[in-house]
Amino acid sequence: MTETAKAVILHLGLIAVLFALQFVLPAYHHGNMARVMVLATYAMGYNLLFGYTGLLSLGHAMFFAAGMYGMALTVRHLGWTPPPALLAGLLSGAVLSALVGALALRTVGVAFMIVTLMFSQAAYLTILYFTTWTRGEEGFVLQQVQRVFWGIDPSDPTTRYFLALLVFATCLMLSLWLVRSGFGKVLIAIRENEDRAQMLGYDIFAHKLGAVVISGTMSATAGAVYALLFGYAGASFAGVQYSILPLLWVLLGGAGTLIGPFIGALFTFYLIDITSGYTSAYMAVVGAVLIALTLFARQGIGGEIRARVWRGLP
Amino acid sequence: MSLLSTSGLSKEFGGLRAVHDVSFALEEGEVRALIGPNGAGKTTFVGMLCGRIEPSAGTVRFDGTDISRLPAHRRIRAGMAYTFQITSVFARLSCHENVALAVRRRKGNVAKDVPEALRRVGLADRAEQLAGDLSYGHQRLLEIAMGLAQKPRLLILDEPTQGLADSEIEDFVALIRELKAEATILLIEHNMAVVMEVADAITVLNFGEVLAEGAPAEIRANREVQAAYLGTG
Amino acid sequence: MLASLEGAVTAAVLALTAVGLSLVFGIMRVVNVAHGEFFMLGAVLAWWVSSWFGGHVAIGFVAALVIAPMLVGAVAALADVTILKRIDYDPERTIVVTIGLLYVIQQVVLMTYGPEARPVEPPFNTRLALPWFEWGENGLQLYWPWGLSTTSYKLFVIAAAAVVLEAVWLLMRHTKMGLVMRATQLDGEMAQVFGIPVERVYAFTFGLGAGLAALGAVLIVPIQQAHYLMGGDPLLLSFIVVIIGGLGSLPGTVVAALLIGMSDGIISVFFSPTLAKILATLLVALVLVFRPQGLFGTRTA
Numbered sequence: 001m002t003e004t005a006k007a008v009i010l011h012l013g014l015i016a017v018l019f020a021l022q023f024v025l026p027a028y029h030h031g032n033m034a035r036v037m038v039l040a041t042y043a044m045g046y047n048l049l050f051g052y053t054g055l056l057s058l059g060h061a062m063f064f065a066a067g068m069y070g071m072a073l074t075v076r077h078l079g080w081t082p083p084p085a086l087l088a089g090l091l092s093g094a095v096l097s098a099l100v101g102a103l104a105l106r107t108v109g110v111a112f113m114i115v116t117l118m119f120s121q122a123a124y125l126t127i128l129y130f131t132t133w134t135r136g137e138e139g140f141v142l143q144q145v146q147r148v149f150w151g152i153d154p155s156d157p158t159t160r161y162f163l164a165l166l167v168f169a170t171c172l173m174l175s176l177w178l179v180r181s182g183f184g185k186v187l188i189a190i191r192e193n194e195d196r197a198q199m200l201g202y203d204i205f206a207h208k209l210g211a212v213v214i215s216g217t218m219s220a221t222a223g224a225v226y227a228l229l230f231g232y233a234g235a236s237f238a239g240v241q242y243s244i245l246p247l248l249w250v251l252l253g254g255a256g257t258l259i260g261p262f263i264g265a266l267f268t269f270y271l272i273d274i275t276s277g278y279t280s281a282y283m284a285v286v287g288a289v290l291i292a293l294t295l296f297a298r299q300g301i302g303g304e305i306r307a308r309v310w311r312g313l314p
Numbered sequence: 315m316s317l318l319s320t321s322g323l324s325k326e327f328g329g330l331r332a333v334h335d336v337s338f339a340l341e342e343g344e345v346r347a348l349i350g351p352n353g354a355g356k357t358t359f360v361g362m363l364c365g366r367i368e369p370s371a372g373t374v375r376f377d378g379t380d381i382s383r384l385p386a387h388r389r390i391r392a393g394m395a396y397t398f399q400i401t402s403v404f405a406r407l408s409c410h411e412n413v414a415l416a417v418r419r420r421k422g423n424v425a426k427d428v429p430e431a432l433r434r435v436g437l438a439d440r441a442e443q444l445a446g447d448l449s450y451g452h453q454r455l456l457e458i459a460m461g462l463a464q465k466p467r468l469l470i471l472d473e474p475t476q477g478l479a480d481s482e483i484e485d486f487v488a489l490i491r492e493l494k495a496e497a498t499i500l501l502i503e504h505n506m507a508v509v510m511e512v513a514d515a516i517t518v519l520n521f522g523e524v525l526a527e528g529a530p531a532e533i534r535a536n537r538e539v540q541a542a543y544l545g546t547g
Numbered sequence: 548m549l550a551s552l553e554g555a556v557t558a559a560v561l562a563l564t565a566v567g568l569s570l571v572f573g574i575m576r577v578v579n580v581a582h583g584e585f586f587m588l589g590a591v592l593a594w595w596v597s598s599w600f601g602g603h604v605a606i607g608f609v610a611a612l613v614i615a616p617m618l619v620g621a622v623a624a625l626a627d628v629t630i631l632k633r634i635d636y637d638p639e640r641t642i643v644v645t646i647g648l649l650y651v652i653q654q655v656v657l658m659t660y661g662p663e664a665r666p667v668e669p670p671f672n673t674r675l676a677l678p679w680f681e682w683g684e685n686g687l688q689l690y691w692p693w694g695l696s697t698t699s700y701k702l703f704v705i706a707a708a709a710v711v712l713e714a715v716w717l718l719m720r721h722t723k724m725g726l727v728m729r730a731t732q733l734d735g736e737m738a739q740v741f742g743i744p745v746e747r748v749y750a751f752t753f754g755l756g757a758g759l760a761a762l763g764a765v766l767i768v769p770i771q772q773a774h775y776l777m778g779g780d781p782l783l784l785s786f787i788v789v790i791i792g793g794l795g796s797l798p799g800t801v802v803a804a805l806l807i808g809m810s811d812g813i814i815s816v817f818f819s820p821t822l823a824k825i826l827a828t829l830l831v832a833l834v835l836v837f838r839p840q841g842l843f844g845t846r847t848a
Contacts, residue, residue: 125821125828185418199390201390203385287653290647
């Protein structure tokens, strides 16, 4: 079997399992799983930049929030139906990421991390500043009637699960195609050795900018879909915490692997879910896991699989 | 018309003159060696040729057009290839993928050109190995394969034989002879035996300036060069 | 007058905190995202120490002023030895790890200290009849408050910060420790070759940096209250100050702290605090993009 066939089967298999799960999961976990799939989509977007291009952003929450508010604000204030509102969310993410990318990519390494952090913080504060429209930290709810489109009701649990799976599967297969394409291979080359990639004649800036925009738009997609499926938009999704979480998911699941973001998001979601039953200080667990991963398991779960089981894991 | 020429090319690092007023011309099809003592400015000079270092003054022309302001990747696209003095390969990618990256950029045929380039440097049987797992000498050969695979008009090799075993150096000399028909070659080299064997002409840099230029025999006989370089080296 | 005095207090505390961050970055090339939490830890420990000591409030306060920064410094040095050293101070992984540290410290304080904000009583505020002293590394100095009863403690904060900053400057310029630290800054590997115990210098520097933040926090708790989330703003402001002042430059950091601290009050008059913060964060980002050497730094080749 060729490497390509193996890769396609593995990822289609994951999608099939998630499809089947929906018939057996109890209601509570059923809802959680839909949420995990949307968050995993966000993580996949993050991973395209961090795991495949080697750029560590500390500000992806602004892209997630751009999608979320691009969708939710047009529905709430302009009375748009979900399909154009979703598009508005995607577009907001694309424009914002192009803008941020064009500026932030003039810096490298630690400065890039701080610049993205600062832009994201500015975006978060902007949401608070326009509290009249965004309702700030408190956020606002999208009513069920506002979310129905083409006879589909995203507030129905089964529909919601399918929509989440549809978005997750689409982004997963898109990512698989992307990282195996010529463009994706150049991104990997940049991650491995930027100097050498440039001296092979590749335009580093253009490729990095492309990666930021694709990554930002995928993150925005997750944000917009989150608003649609769960009917809520709030400033906390733009906060620092939501920039750190995708980093944690990707590090845990394995940076630069396609299934890593999903594994990481799933584990972290349940870890926080269980810990928050015992203490309100559940973010301590997040912190401890981040430290432990950096110290003891840089490759994450996906990296271990790649090292021990299948070197060709995309 | 020369394939590559510079006029008045200079570079200062904080008042220190690394390269000063170098005017240089390279004819299509020739193999030119660039030699000089350590710190003579050789790597700085080629860095300015291929766009890795911005010159303080002067111009670089390639194939008749002024490329002084072009970023490195545009110069590579115009038909230059550069191999690093300090080995620089994609260590965590396979040898095949290393070379494929070079072939894909010029939209070449990966299935045909990659094995071809690897075969020419003698790494055909290591295509699937990770570049980082190769020995130092093999990594240098891989780098040359990446240069070949770009099918450049001008191939700049920065100390390619450094760290190679004697038998590998022999293969390398044979490879350069073979390549002569396909590309113009600029070779920065310390190994004088290699230089004398493959070069059509030699340019000697000393203290950032051109000290002498000519056929290998002339350079060998040049007293100034002997004093500055051969005598000490 | 009163407004600019408020600004000067902010600037003094900010200067201490930012110099801590700047030292760590300058010498170790480490961006410490947990710096704000060391600040918060200083404030919380100040509350604990001062409420543990009975008797005159001043005794508790002085004890806090000594004990809290030392404890925080010890915690930081421990973190350096157990975590940062083990990842070899790799810049990106260091940031990830200090983010982890941020959450751990913050949440452990939430679990133990709780979500309430608690005040620490100033050692003097209305008792102006007594001469007071300020505590710096130069020892005790007599200090006579002026007649401004409401600002007496604030004046003390400004003076104390100035003395401590002067002490840090002297430490860096005129002691063997400072020489060793500067040598390490220039070239860690070279310093190691010359027999400088780089590991210990790093642990000391990281501890000192955190201790300065904690000291700033102890000074401010009688004016602001101690709360587990109070680390965010000092972190952001310190980043702004260090970046605008030029990464790793101590004089630049102090000048920028004065500028930011003093203008903070003035800017807030014209804009809402949120808008002021938006502009400040954008300014930092743009400075890093277009003038990475800082507004006052000079470009080095």
